[in-house]
Amino acid sequence: xxxxxxxxxxxxxxxxxxGRGLREPFGxxxxxxxxxxxxxxxxxxxxxxxxxxxxxxxxxxxxxxxASASVLHELLTGSTVDDAFATERVFTELxxxxxxxxPDEDVLGDGIAFAGVAKYPARVKCALLSWMAFxxxxxxxLAGAGPIEEETR
Amino acid sequence: xSAPHSPLDVDRVRKDFPIxxxxxxxxxxxxxxxxxxxxxxxxxxxxxxxxxxTRHNANVARAVHQLGEESTAAFxxxxxxxxxxxxxxxxxxVIFTKNASEALNLVAHTLASxxxxxxxxxxxxxxxxxxxxxxxxxxxxxxxxxxKRTGAAFRWFGLTDDGRLDLSTIGELINERTxxxxxxxxxxxLGTVNDVATVVARAREVGALVLLDGSQSVPHQPIDVTAxxxxxxxxxxxxxVGPTGIGVLWGRREVLDALPPFLGGGEMIETVAMTGxxxxxxxxxxxxxxxxxxxxxxxxxxxDYLTGIGLxxxxxxxxxxxxxxxxxxxxxxxxxxxxPNSTESRGGTVSFVLDGVHPHDVGQLLxxxxxxxxxxxxxxxxxxxxxxxxxxxxxSFYLYTTFDEIDALADGxxxxxxxxx
Numbered sequence: 001x002x003x004x005x006x007x008x009x010x011x012x013x014x015x016x017x018x019g020r021g022l023r024e025p026f027g028x029x030x031x032x033x034x035x036x037x038x039x040x041x042x043x044x045x046x047x048x049x050x051x052x053x054x055x056x057x058x059x060x061x062x063x064x065x066x067a068s069a070s071v072l073h074e075l076l077t078g079s080t081v082d083d084a085f086a087t088e089r090v091f092t093e094l095x096x097x098x099x100x101x102x103p104d105e106d107v108l109g110d111g112i113a114f115a116g117v118a119k120y121p122a123r124v125k126c127a128l129l130s131w132m133a134f135x136x137x138x139x140x141x142l143a144g145a146g147p148i149e150e151e152t153r
Numbered sequence: 154x155s156a157p158h159s160p161l162d163v164d165r166v167r168k169d170f171p172i173x174x175x176x177x178x179x180x181x182x183x184x185x186x187x188x189x190x191x192x193x194x195x196x197x198x199x200x201x202x203x204x205x206x207t208r209h210n211a212n213v214a215r216a217v218h219q220l221g222e223e224s225t226a227a228f229x230x231x232x233x234x235x236x237x238x239x240x241x242x243x244x245x246x247v248i249f250t251k252n253a254s255e256a257l258n259l260v261a262h263t264l265a266s267x268x269x270x271x272x273x274x275x276x277x278x279x280x281x282x283x284x285x286x287x288x289x290x291x292x293x294x295x296x297x298x299x300x301k302r303t304g305a306a307f308r309w310f311g312l313t314d315d316g317r318l319d320l321s322t323i324g325e326l327i328n329e330r331t332x333x334x335x336x337x338x339x340x341x342x343l344g345t346v347n348d349v350a351t352v353v354a355r356a357r358e359v360g361a362l363v364l365l366d367g368s369q370s371v372p373h374q375p376i377d378v379t380a381x382x383x384x385x386x387x388x389x390x391x392x393x394v395g396p397t398g399i400g401v402l403w404g405r406r407e408v409l410d411a412l413p414p415f416l417g418g419g420e421m422i423e424t425v426a427m428t429g430x431x432x433x434x435x436x437x438x439x440x441x442x443x444x445x446x447x448x449x450x451x452x453x454x455x456x457d458y459l460t461g462i463g464l465x466x467x468x469x470x471x472x473x474x475x476x477x478x479x480x481x482x483x484x485x486x487x488x489x490x491x492x493p494n495s496t497e498s499r500g501g502t503v504s505f506v507l508d509g510v511h512p513h514d515v516g517q518l519l520x521x522x523x524x525x526x527x528x529x530x531x532x533x534x535x536x537x538x539x540x541x542x543x544x545x546x547x548x549s550f551y552l553y554t555t556f557d558e559i560d561a562l563a564d565g566x567x568x569x570x571x572x573x574x
Binding site for chain 2: 062
């Protein structure tokens with residue numbers, strides 16, 4: 001049942017989420033809601049220069065939205081902002097590809113398990129919720145870091 | 154447990170609804186448990202729509218030719234059928250709208266417009282609007298907007314833990330400042346059927362208007378507007394085996410006469426001059442522009458269909474289904490019913506949560522077995538907030554729903570539990 005949508009990897013991340021819970025310190029935070037279903041996610045991003053030292057999160061929602069946040073944490077923690085945004089673009093492309101985009105495991109890791117979700121238009125937003133929040137939180141972290149960098153220069 | 158007796162020959166009813174024969178992906182038969190969202194349509198309604206466009210299509214009320222007369226007669230005939238359905242004292246009190254939302258907005262907007270001659274029909278600072286926490290968004294947002302426009306206060310009845318209106322504060326909540334009480338007859342998310350008589354009695358004491366949202370009750374039980382004692386009633390066609398795009402606002406003549414026009418345009422006027430206009434009497438005062446003609450005629454056919462079967466029998470069938478459903482769902486470990494857990498004063502709409510599984514996942518997995526339910530907040534988000542849940546899964550029934558379909562729902566829930574276990 002649900003072979004294409006509910007991959008074992010997704011269920012694993014849902015049942016045993018990686019890095020869940022909001023942590024300090026953080027540079028930027030964003031809270032996103034899917035108004036059609038009420039799924040919610042709060043994401044915090046901690047930066048050290050260009051490096052993402054932590055992505056912490058908390059939320060409630062369906063297995064797709066919550067597993068996606070767990071995968072995001074695993075993929076993006078420790079990478080640079082540029083690499084993280086590049087990964088985000090690839091994931092978004094996969095999700096918006098209506099099932100026609102071949103997922104790249106080297107870039108997306110466990111994120112390839114969401115390829116099947118792209119065939120369910122109503123669920124794409126669930127998978128993208130945490131990624132959109134991540135983009136906002138990172139932008140805020142970068143904006144917050146901006147003036148400090150200028151002072152030190 | 155064996156299926157209880159129903160007064161309806163459901164097998165025969167189902168033959169009138171061709172869509173119910175569909176098989177979905179994986180060759181599952183369609184189990185349609187989403188009639189509170191929209192109902193399916195019988196052949197009689199579909200044929201009427203086709204017949205109108207094929208043989209009688211013309212605009213109404215303005216053509217002198219034969220087709221125009223046929224179209225007008227069918228359109229106005231539908232108004233007669235609707236009036237008879239709800240036992241309206243006069244056919245002129247039946248206003249065709251786009252849907253129930255538009256009917257509710259019509260009342261909120263005209264009261265807020267300040268254009269009524271009689272101050273009882275003008276909202277302003279110091280006035281109060283009362284709704285309930287179990288309203289559909291369409292009976293919340295128009296009143297919030299009206300309150301914002303006019304400075305009137307927006308107030309509401311809370312809910313008890315078992316999914317009913319908390320009427321303990323009714324004496325204070327409905328008071329001399331209350332201009333209108335707008336409440337739902339049957340909740341679209343909880344299934345609760347409200348104690349309209351108590352609310353009407355208190356509103357009468359203070360001279361407040363009562364608007365009833367009958368979107369979920371008119372399709373499912375006999376309605377008598379005079380017996381209900383309300384001033385206005387809004388409902389929609391597509392939930393009562395009729396087409397989309399057509400709704401109804403009924404109002405007592407005195408009230409509709411006192412309210413100013415809503416939308417301006419053709420048909421709603423008496424005479425138009427560049428220096429000012431006068432307006433047509435009801436119902437046309439509130440029907441600007443070319444109305445949804447085919448949809449109204451289709452709704453008339455839906456009324457014929459439902460009254461032919463008998464709404465008392467439809468209601469009895471749904472009561473039996475609801476009792477069976479509550480028994481079945483209460484037997485599933487981890488299911489919590491959101492709303493009254495008995496058939497007393499409740500209709501055939503059952504919301505629930507399943508421990509540890511988000512409603513979206515429940516709905517998706519049921520869909521893969523051909524079982525169509527609705528998941529989410531059902532456009533009544535305050536209900537979910539009240540009960541501390543993000544969303545529910547909702548199964549809702551109609552005259553074509555079978556006991557086997559309830560079994561399919563319960564079996565599906567066991568599968569969902571195994572999958573996420």
